[in-house]
Amino acid sequence: MADGFVACMFVFLVLASTFLRRAAAGDVITVDVIIIGAGAAGLSAGKTLSEGGITDFVILEATERIGGRIRNAEFARLKVELGANWIEGVNGEKENPVYTLANEVNLKYSDALYDNVSQNIYDHTGYLAPELVTPVVERAEHLFDFVEDLGTKFTNENLDDISVLTAQRFFGHVPSTAVEMVIDSWNYDFVSAEPPRVTSLRNSQPLATDTFLGPDSYFVSDQRGYATLLEPLAYYLNCKGGMCSDPRLRLNTAVTKIEYSTGGVTVHTEDEIRYRGKAAVLTVSIGVLQTDLIHFSPALPFWKLSAIYQFNMAVYTKIFLKFPKRFWPTGPGTEYLLYADVKRGYYPFWQHLDNEFPGENIIFTTVTDDESRRIEQMPDEETLAEVMVVLRKMFGPDIPNASHILYPRWWQDKYFRGTFSNWPIGVSSYEYKQLQAPVGRLYFSGEHCSEQYNGYVHGAIFAGSETAHAVLKCLHEDKCDTLYSRPKATT
Ligand SMILES: Cc1cc2nc3c(=O)[nH]c(=O)nc-3n(C[C@H](O)[C@H](O)[C@H](O)COP(=O)(O)OP(=O)(O)OC[C@H]3O[C@@H](n4cnc5c(N)ncnc54)[C@H](O)[C@@H]3O)c2cc1C
Ligand SMILES: *[C@@H]1O[C@H](CO)[C@@H](O)[C@H](O)[C@H]1NC(C)=O
Ligand SMILES: *[C@@H]1O[C@H](CO)[C@@H](O)[C@H](O)[C@H]1NC(C)=O
Secondary structure: OHHHHHHHHHHHHHHHHHHOOOOOOOOEEEOOEEEEOOOHHHHHHHHHHHHOOOOOEEEEOOOOOOOOOOOEEEEOOEEEEOOOOEEEEEOOOOOOHHHHHHHHOOOOEEEOOOOOHHHOEEEOOEEOOHHHHHHHHHHHHHHHHHHHHHHHHHHHOOOOOOEHHHHHHHHOOOOOOHHHHHHHHHHOHHHHOOOOOOEEOOOOOOOHHHHHHOOEEEEEOOOOOHHHHHHHHOHHHOEEOOEEOOOOEEOOOOEEEEEEEOOEEEEEEOOOOEEEEOEEEEOOOHHHHOOOOOEEEOOOOHHHHHHHHHOEEEOEEEEEEEOOOOOOOOOOOOOEEEEOOOOOOOOOEEEEOOOOOOOOOEEEEEEEHHHHHHHHOOOHHHHHHHHHHHHHHHHOOOOOOOOEEEOOOOOOOOOOOOOEEEOEOOOOHHHHHHHHOOEOOEEEOOHHHOOOOOOOHHHHHHHHHHHHHHHHHHHHHOOOOOOOOOOOOOO
């Protein structure tokens, strides 16, 4: 007993001296596995490692918090989500882990009612009568179904990929008027943040999230934040209210350099500490991988860089507005409004939060892609001025000015460089495997590494777990190149 106690104390002291003492510049810390990034993927990887018996790991996170692209912010006395907002893909054949986690913490969410668009379309003349737009909405629905079926055919018959826009041409009519374009962007850009011209048909249609996880979505408005659902996922870090007490999590720790080989990985951080591991899991976004934020030694091989550079990091921006009074319609079926402009993507999507925050008069508009990049570079006041011009076209000249505006700049943020990945035309599943493949003992993960669910929170959770399983197989069974390894070139 006493010996056991002494041994335990010794282990405790060794652990404590490694973790509790503030590591200083020049220190080398040796662990089994180094996880880089404390977003959904990194936290999921840590869970799978823990369950597989590996607890000697660190999670290095550049920012001051866990959650990554799941984060909220204060807005006019309330909290709104700047990143992920919907639990997407529920009530299907396979359980969505995000939904399970949300229910574990009793997250507050509401039904996302998307299907009343023909009643909620505006243009520069104001509200458009449903009689006018219903035929256009119906044709867009036929077009959508047609494109989905063509996507299934391309997969089943293993045809060379085409873009969603190319698929639309087979239908015989490509959306081109202002109303047609806004419905088209509602069907595609609102989901993938890039237009049909860019997106792969085979890998986006039909959407695996809808097919396997379910057609429904829930909109999260919990004042504790969407990120609260990560706490049961990261139970091993003991997090409560966003604060985690486990010393294996190292916040404000930006990785600057990664040395890798088949013998292990050494990770350098901004505070000049080195972490040595048998393996590392890198979960930074594909947008970050496309920059030189992290220096790799040796340089990443050409096949790896080529796969990284080919995949797309899309940008999706929610612009929150608060008004002294409400001037938009409220009640069932009015949550989502569309604004049809001759310039595709010009403040097209609108959603009021009357159900979530009654009496607060909050509405937000969403822009994507080049409009997001343009607006990120403008000061808030300039954006607000543009938004007010649009709203006065929609609702008339007499509406009041907004009292508050808030929007994030994910694309300009060096730790994100966009919001989520989108599978572009031209990336085959062979090239996709190269995106997932490790180099030496450096493993790649994050939402962009989920072949079925890239771009989503559930994709990040699945990917983190899959990558950690590959690491476990490597460390426990010495099978390091079986999963996720680069496929042999076909001739
Ligand atoms: C505006 C927006 C809306 C979205 N809407 C939805 C939605 O409604 N539903 C949905 O399912 N998904 C949505 N998503 C996507 C979803 O949020 C992401 O797919 C998911 O959160 C990504 O998790 P991840 O762990 O792969 O990456 P991240 O969350 O990006 O985690 C990676 C972590 O690495 C850190 N990092 C970066 N560089 C370094 C470095 N050098 N050193 C150390 N750490 C570093 C980052 O700070 C970050 O915390 C949305 C995303 C955004 C931004
Ligand atoms: C659709 O929206 C209109 C007004 O914008 C509303 O009157 C109607 O009740 C809604 N229909 C449904 C089914 O929600
Ligand atoms: C709204 O703001 C603009 C610019 O600050 C100002 O010129 C205008 O008078 C304001 N309109 C109303 C209705 O308050």
